[in-house]
Amino acid sequence: MTRTDPLDVPRPDARLHFGVFFQGVNHWTIWSDPASGSQIDPASFRQVARTAERGLFDAFFLGEGLRLREVDGRIHDLDVAGRPDALTQLAALAAVTDRIGLVSTSNTTYNEAPDLARRLSGLDLLSEGRAGWNVVTTDNAWTGENFRRGGYLDHADRYTRAEEFLTVARALWDGWKDGATSGSPGASTWAAPGAVRQVRHQGRQFDVDLAPTLPRSAQGHPVIFQAGDSAEGRDFAARNADVIFSAHGNEFDDALAFAEDVRGRLVAAGRPEDDLRILPGTEIIIGATEEEALEKKRWIRLQQVTPATALGIAGLLWNRDFSDRDADGPLPKEDPVVAENDGSFGARRIADPRKVVAEWREKAEAGGWSLRETVIALGPQRGHVGTPAGLADRFAHWVRHGAVDGFNVTPYLIPDGLDDIVDLLVPELQERGVYRTEYTGTTLRDHLNLREPLTHRSSADHRSEITR
Amino acid sequence: MSGPALRLAVELDGDGAHPAAWRRAAHAPDHLLTPRRVARVAAAAENAGFTLLTLDDGVLPPGAAPDTVGRIGAVERAAFIAASTSVVGVAPVVPLTYAEPFHVSSQLASLDHISVGRAGWVVGEETRPEAARAWGRPLVDGAAARAGESRDGVEAVRALWDSWEDDAVIRSVATSRYLDRDRLHYVDFTGDTFTVKGPAIVPRPPQGQVVVLGHPDLVPAGQLDVALVTGRDLVAVATASAGAGTPRTFAEVEVALDTAHATAEERVGDLEQHAPWADRGRLRHIGSAAGLAALLERLRGVVDGVRLHPLVLDEDLPELSRLVLPHLFERRHAVRPLPGASLRTQLDLERPANRYAVAAARSGEETR
Numbered sequence: 001m002t003r004t005d006p007l008d009v010p011r012p013d014a015r016l017h018f019g020v021f022f023q024g025v026n027h028w029t030i031w032s033d034p035a036s037g038s039q040i041d042p043a044s045f046r047q048v049a050r051t052a053e054r055g056l057f058d059a060f061f062l063g064e065g066l067r068l069r070e071v072d073g074r075i076h077d078l079d080v081a082g083r084p085d086a087l088t089q090l091a092a093l094a095a096v097t098d099r100i101g102l103v104s105t106s107n108t109t110y111n112e113a114p115d116l117a118r119r120l121s122g123l124d125l126l127s128e129g130r131a132g133w134n135v136v137t138t139d140n141a142w143t144g145e146n147f148r149r150g151g152y153l154d155h156a157d158r159y160t161r162a163e164e165f166l167t168v169a170r171a172l173w174d175g176w177k178d179g180a181t182s183g184s185p186g187a188s189t190w191a192a193p194g195a196v197r198q199v200r201h202q203g204r205q206f207d208v209d210l211a212p213t214l215p216r217s218a219q220g221h222p223v224i225f226q227a228g229d230s231a232e233g234r235d236f237a238a239r240n241a242d243v244i245f246s247a248h249g250n251e252f253d254d255a256l257a258f259a260e261d262v263r264g265r266l267v268a269a270g271r272p273e274d275d276l277r278i279l280p281g282t283e284i285i286i287g288a289t290e291e292e293a294l295e296k297k298r299w300i301r302l303q304q305v306t307p308a309t310a311l312g313i314a315g316l317l318w319n320r321d322f323s324d325r326d327a328d329g330p331l332p333k334e335d336p337v338v339a340e341n342d343g344s345f346g347a348r349r350i351a352d353p354r355k356v357v358a359e360w361r362e363k364a365e366a367g368g369w370s371l372r373e374t375v376i377a378l379g380p381q382r383g384h385v386g387t388p389a390g391l392a393d394r395f396a397h398w399v400r401h402g403a404v405d406g407f408n409v410t411p412y413l414i415p416d417g418l419d420d421i422v423d424l425l426v427p428e429l430q431e432r433g434v435y436r437t438e439y440t441g442t443t444l445r446d447h448l449n450l451r452e453p454l455t456h457r458s459s460a461d462h463r464s465e466i467t468r
Numbered sequence: 469m470s471g472p473a474l475r476l477a478v479e480l481d482g483d484g485a486h487p488a489a490w491r492r493a494a495h496a497p498d499h500l501l502t503p504r505r506v507a508r509v510a511a512a513a514e515n516a517g518f519t520l521l522t523l524d525d526g527v528l529p530p531g532a533a534p535d536t537v538g539r540i541g542a543v544e545r546a547a548f549i550a551a552s553t554s555v556v557g558v559a560p561v562v563p564l565t566y567a568e569p570f571h572v573s574s575q576l577a578s579l580d581h582i583s584v585g586r587a588g589w590v591v592g593e594e595t596r597p598e599a600a601r602a603w604g605r606p607l608v609d610g611a612a613a614r615a616g617e618s619r620d621g622v623e624a625v626r627a628l629w630d631s632w633e634d635d636a637v638i639r640s641v642a643t644s645r646y647l648d649r650d651r652l653h654y655v656d657f658t659g660d661t662f663t664v665k666g667p668a669i670v671p672r673p674p675q676g677q678v679v680v681l682g683h684p685d686l687v688p689a690g691q692l693d694v695a696l697v698t699g700r701d702l703v704a705v706a707t708a709s710a711g712a713g714t715p716r717t718f719a720e721v722e723v724a725l726d727t728a729h730a731t732a733e734e735r736v737g738d739l740e741q742h743a744p745w746a747d748r749g750r751l752r753h754i755g756s757a758a759g760l761a762a763l764l765e766r767l768r769g770v771v772d773g774v775r776l777h778p779l780v781l782d783e784d785l786p787e788l789s790r791l792v793l794p795h796l797f798e799r800r801h802a803v804r805p806l807p808g809a810s811l812r813t814q815l816d817l818e819r820p821a822n823r824y825a826v827a828a829a830r831s832g833e834e835t836r
């Protein structure tokens with residue numbers, strides 16, 4: 001790829017933002033390698049967060065899943081599983097990092113707004129304005145079996161609840177006037193009289209009458225992330241989010257189409273086009289040469305998609321138990337069984353498995369692939385492979401053309417899977433002027449170059465309160 | 469009285485045990501809710517030689533105007549403190565009156581991983597009716613109903629901690645299996661007001677079970693590792709301790725010490741002009757450091773430890789650290805925690821066997 005003339009591109013000054021997604025339940029983190037460390041030891045989290053901070057990343061990101069995955073009623077045993085509660089882990093990381101944002105994926109269906117809002121505020125204060133919240137909306141009854149409320153929410157209601165949840169959370173976050181607590185030791189009252197507003201909200205999901213217990217942080221509110229791809233999810237993001245954690249980060253055209261769709265929704269929602277950052281999740285594989293990088297990718301895929309995992313993925317597609325088959329043999333001859341999704345894998349089953357299987361058969365035959373090779377070749381295409389210079393050129397192109405604002409990087413090795421990116425790729429990006437050379441702010445909102453929180457924009461009153 | 473050396477705990481919420489404590493704090497009100505403050509107080513407690521620090525909590529404001537109305541969640545504070553200390557045990561107060569036991573279990577197990585086995589849990593309760601609305605749940609009305617929620621909640625949380633056997637992560641390259649699903653267990657808990665399926669999403673805590681502390685009238689003795697016992701005098705404390713039926717007992721002791729600037733009486737009197745220091749039926753020492761040391765020495769053999777509630781942290785912690793704790797340590801009337809040991813080890817509590825692993829081993833034997 002040739003370097004673009006900066007004047008020819010839509011966003012010549014664009015900067016790439018990086019987050020690191022320390023994955024929880026997944027088979028993309030290679031656990032079988034001798035270099036692979038613990039997935040639960042606090043030292044792993046500390047090391048990844050500090051490496052990301054050394055690489056001037058915007059954020060450290062944790063996902064959430066509220067029930068262990070199952071396949072056909074049995075606990076799925078092939079993937080990495082078992083992770084800390086995100087908010088609790090991030091509060092610990094606040095103590096051992098200085099600048100990096102700390103983003104928690106937390107569910108709106110199985111939490112209560114006052115409780116979660118308070119926890120997020122606590123993280124925001126303990127990190128001095130570095131908290132983010134990825135709003136997710138699981139609604140299946142299967143997950144609900146772990147909660148008092150059970151699976152009480154209709155699928156159609158999950159974004160309705162999420163939106164009302166956010167409304168309540170924001171009202172609580174805005175409940176204290178800035179400077180509510182006195183800055184002088186001899187004050188006559190701990191908080192200025194009238195400085196804390198009682199929050200009253202009555203809606204379908206929440207009926208709250210509560211005095212919030214925390215002031216706003218240095219960034220006003222936690223930064224709101226959204227991850228969800230449906231039209232509903234995108235509109236929810238357009239109305240509410242500061243950042244979209246998307247799955248559109250592998251092909252330029254797809255990424256650009258997604259970004260344009262989101263920008264359209266943003267404008268329709270009455271917000272400026274540049275009000276939202278789009279950070280797709282991605283994997284980055286680096287080699288000294290293109291060949292070396294491709295060879296490394298081949299090796300990585302074989303570690304990620306073990307024979308058993310290949311059979312498990314095929315089993316999900318066919319909806320049959322293939323665990324006794326040979327992954328290195330041909331594709332199974334049977335037709336797939338079309339069945340209802342029971343929600344247990346934490347993902348939807350494939351909509352039209354017959355069509356997908358037919359496509360797999362055709363391509364496997366043409367390529368002479370085994371089942372495992374087919375799963376690798378035709379499964380989700382992940383990420384970017386190349387030399388540091390090649391990747392930096394590509395990313396510069398992507399960000400300057402508005403396809404993405406950056407990436408949420410999923411390292412395939414824990415805890416030192418980020419080292420290459422920080423040591424080799426980041427300097428190349430800096431050289432091209434698409435990556436910061438130092439943190440210029442202290443909050444996550446600063447790093448992402450975001451405007452003030454949405455609720456602070458409507459009235460001049462709010463604005464004057466938040467500036468200091 | 470003599471007996472084994474005491475373990476010392478201290479409650480660190482806000483600016484101290486008195487509702488108006490903030491008026492004597494060494495900092496401005498707006499400094500209370502900052503990471504620097506949280507870390508500094510925790511470091512002071514750790515350096516003083518406390519075995520455990522506790523952090524009070526609840527969904528409602530900690531007090532009413534004109535006093536302190538702000539508080540960072542105890543679990544978040546505890547995690548932050550765990551990452552910035554290395555020896556002291558850390559126990560947030562977490563009420564189960566309305567909270568989801570599944571989340572509470574995950575949070576506390578995570579705290580134990582983060583602190584490498586230094587986590588405790590003070591089972592609290594939400595007594596104010598407004599809390600029900602904050603949680604979106606029907607009012608849990610009356611002490612008996614709250615005790616019922618705590619009983620079921622603690623049982624569910626403890627079952628979840630055991631739902632992963634210690635070696636459930638097998639990383640078997642030969643079979644491609646990361647987990648051994650036979651070492652993971654559904655808890656299938658059914659209580660009076662809720663059910664939980666399980667297993668947990670967090671691996672078993674390093675201590676096996678986080679150390680559970682609580683008041684015996686709130687949590688059944690069989691679920692507690694440490695009973696927090698109250699009584700206005702030694703006899704009452706001794707009676708409560710003897711009847712607790714828990715592996716360990718800690719006496720609740722409120723303290724106000726003489727300082728270089730004011731006597732304890734004067735300090736209490738000053739704050740009493742603003743608000744009363746409510747009588748919660750606890751032992752209370754208002755006076756010299758030597759007097760407190762003598763009182764604590766008399767508690768040896770009566771209880772296994774004490775939890776101190778200092779009047780004003782900024783004033784009493786330095787005195788405790790300078791005069792009281794060293795005196796007790798020198799005479800071996802109390803012990804400092806050992807670096808690298810778990811909170812259970814500090815409290816001389818065994819690491820519990822896993823109920824499910826034990827059951828599996830037993831049924832294995834029977835079939836043999």
Ligand SMILES: Cc1cc2nc3c(=O)[nH]c(=O)nc-3n(C[C@H](O)[C@H](O)[C@H](O)COP(=O)(O)O)c2cc1C
Nearest residue numbers: 063064105136137227228229230233245246247281
């Ligand atoms: C990149 C990405 C990451 C996600 N991470 C999580 C997660 O950690 N936990 C979770 O419960 N859901 C997660 N989700 C699921 C979404 O929040 C959402 O529930 C799902 O995509 C279905 O919503 P939709 O119909 O709007 O797409 C993620 C989604 C995407 C696209």
